[in-house]
Amino acid sequence: MRKLSAITILVATIMFAACKKQDSANVTERPVVIAYLTPGQPVGVKVYQQKGLADTATYGAAITGLSLSLSNGSQTVALTESGSGNYVYNNTSFLSSGKTYTLKFNYLNEDVTATTNIPAKATSYTASRTTINMPLTTINGPAATDSIAVTFRWSNPDSLYHVIVFKNDDNSPYNLHPQRNSPVNFTIDAKTADHYDVYYRTFSYLGVYRAILYSVDKAYGDILSSNANTTSQRLANPPGNITNGYGIFAGMQADTIKLTLTQY
Template structure:
């Protein structure tokens, strides 16, 4: 099953944006010393790498100013391509055939006299991704009361003989999604960390909205899971730099592949 990436890639970027916006700063004068790099490689999509300055802790924006005028290159181990600055701080390459499973991709550029680099291996696309159902009725009795979270609404499975990392992203496609818990500040879209499993049970109370969802299974690398775990454990009282795989910088450069299953959620 194929999937339109542009509509949900912003969800992944938003997760990382929150993590990197909490980078610890000790001296305002050193904020711009090392760049923040955000790049996700997904086969079938144009390559896009964003580069920002670090932001001061008093700044309310997700990132600092975009860094322009850089010369970014990307190597797949046998050939190297140059990225073009298509917007301020956004560097792209449109040849989709450059990305392939099993290859190691290395990003490089120079900033403030330092060589900035990062590498990531493109995983294979998930195989045999299935769900026990695609229509889920959310009974009122399963949403409250003792033992409510013990009821499994749906089970996802996929092949994972090598214990690779996976996350499940749920994206609601309804323009006017209906919140079945109006008294809660419920998340419409959400991410579940499946870690290195070959399946995942999702409980009824995990779903807060009815409507049409895409359940997107991402096969990811450890650098992405490190960011996800760091974001889950960070608080306003714990402003530390999140993990990064960027040498001489901050942020994340990671390759991933995905498959999707469409779900319809109703309530009775």
């Protein structure tokens, strides 16, 4: 589950920033739920309180002592609390591609529910190259950095939503732009496309990257789109698929290609 960390933090940042301004009396009224369902993995659901805009923490306080259930339509299982606000079901055979899952629990006398479908895993995921030699003119040569470094392609006949998470595996990756505050790891929203062109200027570090292609449900795509199109209305009504709550409950599948970024 470690490879989900980049998008988990991204979605958490979007959702908590989107919660409308509230005073301390009602900041805990509705829970924030974050869960990603992936076939072959245990179920993990995190439940937090909302946090005020002045709070600089990534997450609100964990909500403990809840009774969560998860159903696939024919079987319902109970999640157990493995840590504060962290609810799990460890049977790795419960999640399957193509099935619909519904989460339920009660919080402050309200039924909180969420439903997601686990999409099919993308097939024929390829990269036009797996070794990328970054141009020496990266900093001062816009013509060089405006060209395409690599093209990713995959089969997507049903126009499913996809994101590509780039995660650098080096302990201390070399920064091509030390004068900038560029993140090492980043996420690209490919929407419903079947390919994506990544330009040289997108990369700020050398080293070995994992380009992880996630097939995700529409709710997750809507949250990423909201980050790029924030309005005052969205700040008061953040997107998500949690009834009587906030956050994201999303089915997804992943495939990975390794890239080596060099410069010589």
